[in-house]
């Protein structure tokens with residue numbers, strides 16, 4: 001069994017569904033302390049910490065990112081999700097693909113690269129599968145300030161180890177409330193029936209939809225609620241929208257577009273409205289997009305060709321992750337992960353041979369900086 005396979009298995013066998021990442025965090029901490037590295041525990045909340053490890057010194061700081069948490073165990077597993085098994089080239093286990101395989105690549109790369117002219121920093125983050133509490137605490141700390149480039153082996157949903165994620169959408173949840181004073185049933189009039197008004201609004205949201213290759217912009221209804229009491233007409237409609245916005249547009253721009261649509265329609269019907277972002281503990285994730293001329297992107301593309309013999313495929317992803325936090329700060333973020341399948345599902349697996357490939361690419365990239 002190769003080192004990467006063994007390490008991936010070890011990481012999988014320490015369960016870490018959010019918010020219970022501490023056991024794995026402690027394992028990582030001890031693992032590196034025993035090897036004599038500088039290890040920092042960054043407390044996020046009670047019993048939940050990011051782990052940061054450093055080596056080397058130099059003008060450039062490269063961050064190898066991974067998240068400690070997995071989702072929970074879903075129905076349908078044919079093997080024990082916490083007892084990893086390899087069948088052929090597939091390593092099955094919870095988090096194998098998202099993202100303990102990538103985490104093992106980060107760890108081994110860190111151990112094997114002789115950081116002569118760069119500072120290499122490993123980040124193990126909590127809460128990525130939830131609301132990125134760990135990512136935000138790290139991004140607001142001094143550990144983020146000197147970072148020049150972030151490498152993330154999040155699962156590659158397209159193009160295998162040749163794909164490089166160079167941008168992501170912004171995503172937010174928007175809450176809408178429509179009101180019209182309740183009246184006696186007798187006075188019902190379709191003109192100010194707030195449910196009809198809400199139907200018009202939802203129809204009109206279609207015009208936000210935009211698609212350009214992998215990049216998609218939209219707003220759709222997550223939940224819809226209205227009620228009338230006794231012999232009265234309905235007085236309130238609550239609509240919750242899920243939205244995706246393409247950078248350089250921001251979530252605020254999306255809020256403005258939605259508000260404009262609602263304002264126009266409600267005005268014509270004398271209906272009052274409120275539009276706001278849904279409140280949550282951390283901000284919604286902003287989009288980012290790297291320039292094609294980014295020097296780290298060019299080097300990584302070179303390394304991919306050297307190792308695989310095939311061209312790199314930079315692409316944009318219509319999905320969000322902790323990478324959004326770093327990208328929105330203006331940092332270079334390069335997503336290149338292993339191949340596998342069924343992230344967040346049953347029988348999740350990662351390709352063992354491509355983990356090794358990925359590590360070769362990482363080592364090649366670092367040695368050329």
Ligand SMILES: [Zn+2]
Pocket residue numbers: 067098099128154155
């Ligand atoms: Zn992930």
